[in-house]
Amino acid sequence: MxxxxxxxxxxxxxxxxxxxxxxxxxxxxxxxxxxxxxxxxxxxxxxxxxxxxxxxxxxxFPKWARYVIWTFIIAILIVIIIIGSIFATFKMPTFGFVGLADSNSSTLSTSNFQVNDGRFNFNFGLRINVYNPNIFPLHFSNMNATAYYPSDNNPDIKTLIGGGFLQSQWIPKQTNLTFTYPFQIEYDPSLDADQSVLNSLTDKCGLTGNPAQDLSIDYTIELAASALFVTLHPTIASSAQFPCPLNSEMLQGDTSG
Structure with a gap:
C-alpha cells in the first residue's frame, strides 16, 4: 500500500x-x-x-485450564464471603454459674480434699450454663479458668485461689447448654500472709459454727472458640457466687484417714 x-x-x-x-x-x-x-x-x-x-x-489458556482457574477464583470469593459473614454476625456467648454438681457424684467426695504442709485443695464440679446466640454451633477448647478470692474488707485486693480446665465442649447453635466444669480451690498460705482468706473460707463454709454462706470469686476464662474453620481466642472476665463445697465431714474424713 x-x-x-x-x-x-x-x-x-x-x-x-x-x-x-x-x-x-x-x-x-x-x-x-x-x-x-x-x-x-x-x-x-x-x-x-x-x-x-x-x-x-x-x-x-486451554479450556480445561480456564475452568480450573475460574473455579479457584470463585472458591476464594465464597470463602471470603463466609468469613466476612461469620465476623459480622458473631456474638460472644454468655456464661452463668448454675450451682454445684450433683452431690452424689465423685466430684464432691472426701477423697478430693487434700491437706499438705498447711496447704489444702479440693476438687468439685461447677454447673455452667452457656447461651450461644449464633446461627452456627461453637466448639470450645482449652477452657482455662483462673479464680481469685476478693478480700471481705477490700474487694480490690484479690488472692489467687484456684481455677479449672476443660479440654473440649460443643455448644449447639442458638441454644442454652448446661455442663459440668471441673474446678479446684487451692489454698496456699504463702499467698495469704494475714490468713484473711483462710478465715473467710472457714467462716463462709460453716466450719466455725456460723451458718454457711456462698463463696464469691472473680474469674477469667481463656478459651479457643471455633466456628467452621475460624478460631477466636476470647478472654471472659466476671464473678460468681456458689455454695462452699467444703464441710466439716470432709475435714473429719481427712483427719481420720
Missing part, C-alpha cells in the same frame, strides 16, 4: 516543474512515511493490549 502511494506521488511530481516537484515530492514522501509508521505503532500497541486483555480473561 505504501509503495503504491509513493509511485503515485512520483508520477504527480513528474508532471510539475522539476526543482519544485522534487522538493514537494520529498516532503510528501516523508509525511506519508511518518503517518504510516505511526499507524503501524498504534496497531502494534492495540494488538498487545488485546493480548493482555485476553490473558486476563484466561482466553490464552
Amino acid at each position: 505504501m509503495k503504491n502511494i509513493i509511485i503515485r506521488l512520483v508520477e504527480e511530481a513528474n508532471a510539475r516543474p522539476s526543482a519544485r516537484g522534487l522538493s514537494r515530492l520529498q516532503q510528501d514522501i516523508e509525511s506519508t512515511y511518518s503517518s504510516e509508521k505511526h499507524v503501524q505503532r498504534r496497531r502494534t500497541a492495540l494488538k498487545d493490549r488485546h493480548c493482555c486483555i485476553r490473558c486476563c480473561c484466561c482466553a490464552c
